[in-house]
Amino acid sequence: MTTPTGQGDGSSPLDFIRRFINSAVNFHVLWQKTGVPPGVHHTTPAQSPINDGQLPQDVRALVDQYRASHPGAHVTWLKRMQAVDGNLSVVVEDERPVPAETALLTVSQTISINTSDTANAVTDVFVGSLG
């Protein structure tokens, strides 16, 4: 288990996982009541299955590394989010909550480009269940 380090708060990986669970919002359930916000493409995993092939290359490498260090670990992808330039763009999710803390795995990547006439940032977040 790798502990994030820095000037920071000394939070453990478990602290991050718990914070993740406590702050999680089920957009699928929420939007059934409020409607999907403009500009967001929302589908469910049944409609848009999530698989390793959708992971950004570096993220996939991280997952492979995790699998190598945790033999037998099986990941089922449950949720996917993409934000472009600070706006929510893609959400793949159904009514299932995020997994329990011992089964939760999240991966993400933010890429960006900035020039005198360009500023773009894309963040991808994937939520999986360890089994």
Added chain:
Amino acid sequence: MATFTYTFTCPWTDWPRNTYTVSVGNPSMPVVVLLHGAGANSSDFTNLRPVEFPYDFNSPLPGQRDLGWNGYPAVGLYSVELDPRRPNVQGWVPFLLKNGFSTVDYSQVDNQGLVARPVEELGLLIDNLLSTGLTSSGLPATAPLLFLAHSRGCLIARKFLKDHAADPVLRGRIHRVVLLAGPNQGSEWGNVVLAAENTALGLAEAAIGALGAPLLADALGTLFGAWMQGQDFEEMQVGSTFLADLANGEAPFPGATYFTFGGTNITYTRVRWWWFTPGSALPQWHWPPFDWQVDCSQVPGFSPVLDAFPHPIPEVTPGLGDMMVADARAHLPFSTPQTMQLNHAQWLYDASVQADVLKILTN
């Protein structure tokens, strides 16, 4: 509280007049004449230079701060700052008034020049105070006077009292002279030391970058500059002709008891920086996905100021000086000495020194 401002004439074309303020307390109690230090003015006793002086370097550092949810990850340094202003501090004027004393405060001529004109000016002020200011303010014409001086103001008080030791108007009405962090035996501050401190300051600024450099420059530049850029510093150096002449044949003003205070704290302010926590870069299943949080710590190697800087002389050595004046050099052969763990600015607002001085003034 009633305050009155009076103007008196000075004999200099570049400073033809000055004003002083009488803040009226209990008419049956003495009047305290306040003398500020080098590079300062009367606000040292009232407003305490709110941006610079009362840094709260004793309180625990603040805990983690949540900056809210954002659309982007955050990493690295968020901000640099000095300690905030110490809460609930009061300067000498409000403190003394609260305790019944009337005060006289003013801004001196040549606050970065030689002491000669400020001493002469003090005499003119006292003349005007005794002839006009006291009675026009509703105070007795015979009200006792006390002197409370800070830093270079101590030298002005000593010189004035030495020169007027035989003045029949003053004899018998000055019972207490309180000298706070006066460079009575001089200060070793000099250009070499200033260069060393400025080098350390420059390194600190380079380390904390543009965010913190102006803060440090504001806080310390004015403090050091007030001492080092004026002619007055020549007089305040250890072994100066002025100090030797002043000490030569000096005795307490007849009927007066002198109390000298020296400080041993060189902590002026902490330099604090806020860093994003690792979690600020980890997205969560939330919109926006990034919960920005920052942690506060001291800049290692540069905080607190001046503890983290070089200590080439007692004045800037922990336990020996108050940043500007060494404790051992703040006292006089005929004074009652007292040492307190204060820096050179804390003499202007610290509650413990105010309490101790109050006992002196009321006994």
